[in-house]
Amino acid sequence: MSAFSILFLASCSVWLGEAQTEFKRVAEENVTLPCHHRLGLLEQGSLDIEWLLHISETVQKAVITYSGGRVYDDLNEEQKGRVSFTSNFLAGDASLQIISLQSSDAGKYICKVKNAGQYEWARITLKVVEKPSKPKCWLEGELLEGKELSLQCRSASGTAPISYRWQRLSEEDERAEQLPPNSRVNISNPGQVLLKNLTQMSTGLYQCVATNEAGQESCVLQVTVQHAQNISMIAGAVCGVLVGLSLLFLVVRLTIRRKEKKRYEEEEAPNEIREDAEAPKAHLVKPSSSSSGSRSSRSGSSSTRSTANSASRSQRTLSTEATPHLTPPQYSQQQLDGKEEPKKADYNHLVKVAVPAVMVPAQSRAFQTV
The missing domain is CATH 2.60.40.10 (Immunoglobulins)
Structure with missing residues (x-):
């Protein structure tokens, strides 16, 4: 070469x-x-x-x-x-x-x-x-007259540096306009704009534009400032509706419970009658014996009948007082189970033992010896 x-x-x-x-x-x-x-x-x-x-x-x-x-x-x-x-x-x-x-x-x-x-x-x-990604726009604050509102804007990705610019859009042709006079841009964070002392003139469309050397992207926010009086009226109306619904629910609930209670009472009434009714009890007849009185009455004459009747009444009185109170017989568990038959009580023996000897008046004895 x-x-x-x-x-x-x-x-x-x-x-x-x-x-x-x-x-x-x-x-x-x-x-x-x-x-x-x-x-x-x-x-x-x-x-x-x-x-x-x-x-x-x-x-x-x-x-x-x-x-x-x-x-x-x-x-x-x-x-x-x-x-x-x-x-x-x-x-x-x-x-x-x-x-x-x-x-x-x-x-x-x-x-x-x-x-x-x-x-x-x-x-x-x-x-x-890389051009900025589509930024995210959001609001912080209250949309009420006299309050402060913060407009925030940020892109998640893109080649730095990224600059942000807020502007207002005309609602008719979406032409870019200047921000309201009461707005302030955060120098340390250009993506934030503070709107102070909100008025009805602050209502409108706001656009944030994120830009770098590769291109730009934007997002839009709708700001609607409301009267404080309107907010109070809306809150009162909402509370009234909630109270009305609560009362209606309470009335319906009470009506349902009343019907359920009435139906329950109607169903339980026949059962209560059957439970309270008791079977008739058998009454024991207490035998009374006055053989001695009767013998004296038969042996006596007609002139002594009154005396004999008095003695008979005395005998019956004594017999009633001396007769013990008869209680139903007590049965053991075996008798109740049917393994052993209950023993019958000998009421006649009890009556005979309980009746003491009756004193016959002397006058009556005298008539008997005659």
Whole structure:
């Protein structure tokens, strides 16, 4: 190889190194990283092309390579299916194309071309920026006249820095307008706007716009300021409805319980009558004996009947007082179970024993001896 050729290749290498070294693209877009060489004219069978991604000073990953007449584009799992050579890399254009960029694609790329012991390379820095995600808008405070209201806005993701801007929208054509005079923006947190001393003029649509170098997203809030008097009326109406419903429920409950009680009393009345009724008890007739009185009455004459009657009444009185109180016989458990028959009480014997001897008046005896 002549000295002129070597000088030319060296100049090309310098040109590749001094070419545009930084690209900035938005996520989800496509990018082409340039790499041109002239080594394909030497020996095509020994041409090698390699793209590397430097993660750090000591760590790097192979993105795509050409070696031994074959292309290898599945070396990096995160970029598999998204990288390729853009043109005829054998003729001198070994540029790398990456589609559907992701934040993990950002880094320093090196293109190395080798053929017949000669080298060429290119260094390119790729930056991938993400536009803000759709921000979330919310309110903090009371929507009442005279109160304070805070408007909050924040994006969950996106390349920093992200700036926030609140504006009011016209309800007719949604044209951007300035915020009310009583609004204040938080300097330390631009996503927060404080509306002080709310009035009916504060009612309307408010939009938050989140912006960075990759793009912007927005969200909208509806602010409706209410009269304090209207709130009181609504609260009173709600309380009245709740009280009315409670009273109605109580009346229905009492009515149901009254019907249940009445039905229970009607069902229990016949049972109470049957339980309170008692079977008639058998009364024991106490036998009275006054044989001596009767004998004296039969033996006496008609003139002494009154005396005999008096004696008979005295005998009956004494017999009643002397007769013990008769109680029903007591049965043992065996008798109740039917194993032993109860013994009958001899009431006649009790009567005979209980009746004492009756004193017959002397006058009566005198008449008997006659």
